Amino acid sequence: MEILKNGKIIPMVGEPYEGDIAIENGKIHAMGVNLDYPNAEEINVSGCFVLPGFVDAHCHIGMWEDGIGFEGADGNDSYKPVTPELRAIDGINPFDNCFTEARAGGVTSVVTGPGSANVIGGQFVAMKTFGRSIEDMTIKFPAAMKAAFGENPKRVFSAQKTFYTRMSIASQLRGTLLDTLEYDRSIKDAKQKGEKPPKIDHSLEAMLPVVRGELPLKIHAHRADDIMTALRIAKEFNLKITLDHFTEGYMIIDRIKPCIDELNAGIIIGPLLHERSKPEVRNRSLTSARTLFDNGVKFAIMTDHPVVPVQYLPVCAALAVREGLPEDAALEAITINAARIAGIDSRVGSLEVGKDADIAVFYGHPFDFRSRCAMTLINGRIVHDEL
Template identity: 25%
Template sequence: MIALRNGGSARRSICMAAIGLSIVSTAAWAESSRVTVIRADRLYLGNGKIVSPGVLVIRDGRIAEIGVDTKTPDGATIIEIADTTVTPGLIDANAAVEASDLLAPDRRMHPRTWHDFFTPGHHHTATPDCCGSTCPRSMQHVSGTRCMACGFPEANTENAFAVGTKPRVSLAEQSSEVIPDTLVLDTTNLRSPDFDRLLRGGVTTVFVSSDSAAVIGARGAIVRTGGPVDRRVVRAADAVKATMGTDPSWRGGGNRPPVRRFVSFRNRRPTTRMGVTWVFRKAFHDTLRHRDGVETYGADPVSDSAIAVLDKLLRGRIPLRIQARTQHDITTALRLTAEFGLSFTLEEATEAYRCIDLLEAAEVPVVFGPIYVRARGDRRFSSEVEQSRLHTFKTLLESDLMTALTANELREEDGLARQAMYAMRFGLTRAQVLPAVTSVPAKIIGVADSIGTLEWGKRADVVIWQGEPFDTTSRALVVLIEGEIVLDRRAG
C-alpha cells in the first residue's frame, strides 16, 4: 500500500505505480507463457469427438486450442511422434495405492530395547495380529520367521502392505469400525513409487480410496500422479467409504470374541452381515440423536469427530461411497441408504448384472472394476467374487447408469489401459470405453470442470499413446500433467 502524503503527489504516484505494475505484469505474463504443441494422428477428446489428424496447443498448463491446422507460436515446445493418439489423462476413480514403503525399514532407527541394537533385520513396530489371535509376541517378530506364539508365517514382510498380497493387513485405523474422521491422505505416501507406476500406465489423476476394513471407513483423496509433490493433492478429504459384506469382518485383523484374558478393541461387531448393518445403522442413528440433542447410548459407540462427519454426510455435503459385491449386499446398500436418505456411489458391484433395474431405479453411479476371470489380491480371499461375469461392465455401460472403469490395485501391464482393453474385448467399442476412463470418473469424483476431456480451458493432463489406445500393442509414450512432461518414453 502506498502511503498517501498529500493528494496531488499521491495521485501521481498511484498512476505511476499502476503503469509500472501493468508493465511488469505483462512482461511477466509474456515471459511465463509456456506453450506446448502436440501433433498427433488422432485426438480423442473424451466427449465423443475425434480430431484426426490433430494439433493440441497447451498454454500455461491449460488447453488453449484444438484444431487441424493450428499455427505454431514461436518458442513453443513441439511434440510430434508418428502414429500416435492423444487422449485426456486417464482417471481412476477407485485406486488403492500401494503402501509397502510405509514400513519403517529398520527398527534400529527407533530402538526400544537393548535387543534392538544388535538384532539385524526387520522388526515391526505396529503389527496387526499375524494369525488372527491376539498375539502378544507379534511385536517381536523378525522378518522371515514365524510367529513365536502361533507359528503362522509372519504377516509383515516388506511387501506385506502391498495391496493385494496379504489380506489381513489393513492400512485403515483398526481401533474402530466407524472412522470417517480419518483421511486416506494421511496414510498415503505421495512419494511412493506406486504413483510412478500409475503414471506409466497413463493414469494422471486418481481417487485414492480407503480399504474395506471398516464399515464406515476413511475419507478418500483426489491426487495427481505426477508433477511436483507439493502440488499433487487436488482434494484432501473427499468421499467417505462404507463397506457391505464380509470384508469388514475379517480384514484388518478380524473382529472376534476375547481370547483368554486378552481383551482388546477387536472384540466388537461385525462378524456377520447382520453386524455390518447394525454398525452402519447405529452410526447414523447416533448422528441423528446427536442432532436432536439426545444422548447416545448402547454398544459400539461412535466418537464425536466421527459423528461430525456423519452429520455432514446426512446433509449431503460429503459424498458417500459403498463397496458391495454380491447382489444381496447391493440391495442392502440400497435399502440402508434409502432409510437415511443418502445418495451414494457403488464400488466393485461384481454382481450388478443381477439387479440392474434396482440400480437404475435409484440412479446410482457405479465404479466398476477390475475385470477379471480369476480374482487376485484381496478379492481372492473373499467369497463374494464367485459369481463375477465378464459381461458385467458391458451391461452396466449399456444401462442408464453412470459407469466408470477402475483398475483398483492393478498396475502397468494390468492397469487401467489393460482393463479398457478387456472391456473392448468383451463386447464394447473404444468410443464407449474411453469416456468410462476419462470423463465419467471425472464427473463421479466431481472434477469434471477441470479434467476428463480435452476442451478449451481445462487442465492439460494429456497422454500420448503409441498407435490406438487400449490396443495390445499400445502404451503411453508421453504424459503431460498441467502441460509439463512428467513421463517421456519416446526414447524407449
C-alpha cells in the first residue's frame, strides 16, 4: 500500500480537501485526513495539487508517431470513403515517445483512433498512456466509431475524383446506415426462422453496434451546417453520438441545445491552441467554452494530438479559463466530463474509492503555466516522477 500524504486534493466529485489518498492493488483504497496503515509507503506531496489524471477525449496519439515521418503515420487509410472495419488497436505503437510526454503532463487516459479523411474512418479505443502493449493499456474497445463531415473528406476524395460535396458525404453515411440496418434485419430474420445467416460483411459487422445504439458515432464536425447535418442524421437513425471539434457550435448553441439534450450527445471542443489552418475553422474562438457553459452544455476539451501535443491538454483548458470559463468547469472538461463522454467514468476521471489510481500531482495549480507535473500514477504505479 502507498499513501499520498498532505496534498491539496481536488477529487472532482465532492469537495476539495487537504489530506491523504491510500492506494492498494492499483485502486484508490481510501481518502481522508491522517490516514495510517501499518507498513504503508508514505509519499509526501505536501503543498502539491493532487487531481485525477487528465483524460483527452479526442486525439490521435500512437496513430501519428512523433518524429519518424511516413513510417509512423497510421491514422488515415483513404482507399475508400467508408472503412468502419479499421481498428485503432491494430495501428497504435505503445512506444511512441508522445505517451511519455503525456504522462509527464499528467494525462493518464486518452481516446484515440483514425483521422478524418474518410466519411467513416474506423474504431477508436479508450486507453491508458502507460504500457508495453495495447492489451495492457486498453480501457474500452471499441470506444466509438469515427465519422467525418466537411472539408477533410471533401478534400481527400475530390482529389481522387470520388465525390465532391457535403451532400455526397451525408448520402454515403446514410447509405451505410441503411445497409447496416438491412444487414441486421437479415441476421435476425435468419435466426428467427432457423435459417443460415447471411454471408459475413466485414464492414457492416463493425457498424452493427452503431445502429443498435451500443456504440457512439464520433463525428468530426467544425462548421455549423455540418453540425446540423450530424444532428439530423442522428435523429433519423436514433444514434448515440459525440460531436467532436464543434468549432462553430457556439454560434448556434441556442438553436441546437434542445436537440443535443434529446440525443444526450457528447460535446468535445477543440483543438483550441492552433492556427486557423483551413476555412472551416476560421470562426474558432477561445470564448466558445464559456458560451457553452453559459448555455448549460456539458463538454470536454480535446488536444486533437498531434495538432496540439497531448501534454498541453491542461494548457488548452487554462486558455478557456482566461477567456471566462470557470476554473472548476475547465477541470471537469479534462477529467470527469471527458471520462463520462467516453463511457469510462466508472474507472477514471475522478478520485473516488474503488476507481483506478490514476493520479496527477502538480507543484502548483495545473492551470498555472509555470507549474510542472511532479508525479503521475497509472493503476497505482508511478510512471512519472520529479518529486
